[in-house]
Amino acid sequence: MIVTKDQIVRWLRRVADVLEENKEYLTKLDAAIGDADHGINMDRGFKRVLGQLPKVEDKDIGSILKTTGMALISSVGGAGGPLYGTLFMRAGMAVDGKQELTPEDLVTLLRAAVDGVIQRGKAEVGDKTMVDALVPALQAFQKAVEAGESVDIALERAVAAAEEGMKATIPMLAKKGRASYLGERSIGHQDPGATSSYLILKALLDTVREAP
Amino acid sequence: MIVTKDQIVRWLRRVADVLEENKEYLTKLDAAIGDADHGINMDRGFKRVLGQLPKVEDKDIGSILKTTGMALISSVGGAGGPLYGTLFMRAGMAVDGKQELTPEDLVTLLRAAVDGVIQRGKAEVGDKTMVDALVPALQAFQKAVEAGESVDIALERAVAAAEEGMKATIPMLAKKGRASYLGERSIGHQDPGATSSYLILKALLDTVREAP
Amino acid sequence: MKKLINKPENFVRESLEGMAYAHPDLLKIHLDPNFVYRADAPVQGKVAVISGGGSGHEPMHGGFVGKGMLDAACPGEVFTSPTPDQMFEAAKAVHGGAGVLFIVKNYTGDVMNFEMAAELAHAEGIPVQNILIDDDVAVKDSLYTAGRRGTGTTVLAEKICGAAAEAGYDLKQVADLCRRVNLNGRCMGMALTSCTVPAKGTPTFDLGDDEMEIGIGIHGEPGRERMKIKSADEITEMLALAIIEDPAYTRTVREWDMEKGEWVEVELTDEPFKEGDRVIAMVNSMGGTPVSELYVVYRKLHEICEKKGLTIVRNLVGAYITSLEMQGVSITLLRADDEMLRFWDAPVHTPALRWGM
Amino acid sequence: MKKLINKPENFVRESLEGMAYAHPDLLKIHLDPNFVYRADAPVQGKVAVISGGGSGHEPMHGGFVGKGMLDAACPGEVFTSPTPDQMFEAAKAVHGGAGVLFIVKNYTGDVMNFEMAAELAHAEGIPVQNILIDDDVAVKDSLYTAGRRGTGTTVLAEKICGAAAEAGYDLKQVADLCRRVNLNGRCMGMALTSCTVPAKGTPTFDLGDDEMEIGIGIHGEPGRERMKIKSADEITEMLALAIIEDPAYTRTVREWDMEKGEWVEVELTDEPFKEGDRVIAMVNSMGGTPVSELYVVYRKLHEICEKKGLTIVRNLVGAYITSLEMQGVSITLLRADDEMLRFWDAPVHTPALRWGM
């Protein structure tokens, strides 16, 4: 089972829909421990991505993802902008020229993406950031692929791990980003960035599960 | 029956008490059609009067009332300050040198006081101001005195007329002062200045009724 | 009550004391009676320009005391006209031999207190004149009301007359200029929220979450009309058109006859704006509205003026004449001639308005 | 939502358009990507000083663009850091051949976006340096947090560095001065009310009628402690003592190595205030607090500084770095040496700060 360019494009469109639906939810999470803009920012960013997609839809997957990254960098702002921008830029660079992705390609893509986020933001697992969703997802995906599972099963595991990682942020004390200023008061709230990361991965799973 | 200097002093002290008690009530009336300060201003003014009284208590009634007027002028501010200041100044000037007041003295005093307010503020009966309480009170008092009634009966009539005049301001459309800016919307509210005038006259009646 | 104050009864005094600490180069304060005056007063041979009114409109008037603007400001209690002894003592402190102009906002209380002050100054031998500012087009009729209220034009008049006095105009000239500024200035304001007078502790009026009040007074007096909140563009249009399309306005005011030493009634008429007018525009925060929103209003005002053939040649965007922490905006337009513009551009150095020095 | 806006998504743009109409002599705007820049940019041979950050803190930064202060400001969406393309395009527009200083408030988003912008500028051959402002003493620990936030000192740094650039300092000199200003400035703020982000439409946080939040961030981030409202004097004391008694603070920041073209980590320590220090004091409204209350705070601050042996040699009292319409105040103290004072006093002409011209 491979992932086609068409699926990647549909994934990005689905992400735009999902983020629009969850705009208020993400913003509410950010209001509790941040500055109440994460949903608004991500929604604005993926609206911009939607606007750019027609221009690159007939190019390769690498170009599509790099364009997505650039669109996010120049429209999201905040912490989310450079982080998700870097995530998609690096993902695109990792699969330059490809028209479809094997499970191994997807491992390469995800690893590059997550590494980019870590380099840019310097956060570790446990700091209560999107990294807490992304790193377990990457590990679960890689493990499943190495065990010979198909892409959809591997993605299922990745999404489950991301969800778990996202929920695990609730009891954490934030050490990075705006939430860190709250100290103890950051405990008990789910991290908005971890939540958007989970939603983005979930959208990939849902896209892959659809009839191609 | 005459009114003594002692009664005048007790009257002024009572006015201070009454205005303190009615500070919020008068301010609430002023909030509806003015700027929510009439009670606060009058209370501040008569607190100042209380502070000045010991210095003039052993002088004549004229001096006591003029001092009251000056204290009000320099502490009340707003429309109420010059108007009530003028009222007490003119009252004092009308009974200069006196140690006690006959009913006829009181007529002279009241007329001078009310005339002063009208000169200063240029309001007529019906404009929805303190004049609507003061003018009927003066007329009723004068009529009662001319009919040979005693001071307390005459004051009773004056206070009843003031109360009626005060209530009559409710349906009026304001033509003077801050309330006039409301046009039709001033209708249905009792004028704060008419109310304080009624309270001040009522305090005189209550003082005169007490054992001297 | 969401305020940075200590005891409400000390608010005005403590705020004045803070001003004195912050601006010793510009001003001094006198307490009991309260007034703020130029650090270098009296300036010999210069007409002294004095204003005053209730507190709660800061920076007006105390924030305009300094070089090129006011010689003194007399702050009353919050939203309560000051008392005549304040103006009289201030006049004595800043009188430099050329007389005193009282710039008075048209509110019954202010007018009466300033009239008493003028009588006191006159009796003391200080030449004096009272000029009323009555520019609030929200008040239509002068026959059935106390007349138009004094609002935004006050700030512009204080700047222009302050500069004229600094330039050596005599009392009559400064007074004539002030009257002319008033006759060419119009203002209207609106509120999104009420304000809370410290001594009262609760909002002066209640506005629903989705309501606003158009034509509000600067003391939290209810305005002309309450309605659902509209967009900034619609609000700007309501205010700007009420100002620009306001017809000629005639009223009788009292001025002081310096020779005879008595009040005389004067009939004044101001002419409506017309195409080709050059204007000074002020977009003013009622206190709680941030400058970012004022610029949204200014943007639309600029468009409207252009469409109506008015050219904005100078502007002020900020909080200049406020109602405590009220959210809302007022717009002032002043038809400016060369003389006014010259004095507008003259150097000024006060806590709240400064340029050219 | 009690705001003078049209559509929330147009708020930043329309506010910028209003600024451009109001101040054509001082600044121009560029839309998409958004930035505000000096009308006479690029100034040949002068270091260009650029700042930026989320909108909603007006007048910062756009209101500080003009002569003697910022060459450009990059406003993001409300409370959202701007994007690298904004800073990059602004840098290209105002670069006068002597390089660009980015003054960056220490928030994760701002830092990352400005770092990307610096990388872009460097790649384009524009000499660049990023100096962080991290002065908020409400944040104690830099090991377990993203470090101190950039707050009030930003305004003072922009004024001083703008003047230094105007005076001909080269990029390294302006950057060194900026770093020194940051290491000598400390700030803390508090909120009486929340603010409402236009796009969200409801208050960022809920405060009870009798509650306040101490140590608030300028984006409506909840602060360190919520408590019953206290008097202005007590609040001033809490903020001032937190600043004055704050111990030495050490952190590691990233600066750009212009030669190698890469980020280097630098350890910086600032020293606590001590008796005899001369300070510039800023008492700043969070947006919805009127200046009358700021003076009440300034009064107490003056007394506290005197008692602690600090001399306030310059001050700013007003709304300079705000959080939309939030009520509240922040206090900033900057230990100032002769060089800083000289540049502080130098002429400046921007929409929100003006003197000497």
Ligand SMILES: Nc1ncnc2c1ncn2[C@@H]1O[C@H](COP(=O)(O)OP(=O)(O)O)[C@@H](O)[C@H]1O
């Ligand atoms: N240093 C970091 N590394 C990784 N993720 C981070 C970092 N700092 C913040 N984040 C993520 O960014 C999210 C907030 O994004 P957003 O609200 O868009 O930015 P901002 O905090 O600037 O408003 C947080 O919930 C967190 O997951």
Ligand SMILES: Nc1ncnc2c1ncn2[C@@H]1O[C@H](COP(=O)(O)OP(=O)(O)O)[C@@H](O)[C@H]1O
């Ligand atoms: N021209 C006037 N003549 C007589 N009374 C007046 C006049 N204008 C106002 N008043 C009275 O003053 C009262 C308001 O007083 P106050 O609240 O102290 O002054 P202000 O309106 O300046 O706040 C009104 O209720 C009215 O009775």
Ligand SMILES: [Mg+2]
């Ligand atoms: Mg956020």
Ligand SMILES: [Mg+2]
């Ligand atoms: Mg009143």
Ligand SMILES: [Mg+2]
């Ligand atoms: Mg009043």
Ligand SMILES: [Mg+2]
């Ligand atoms: Mg943000």
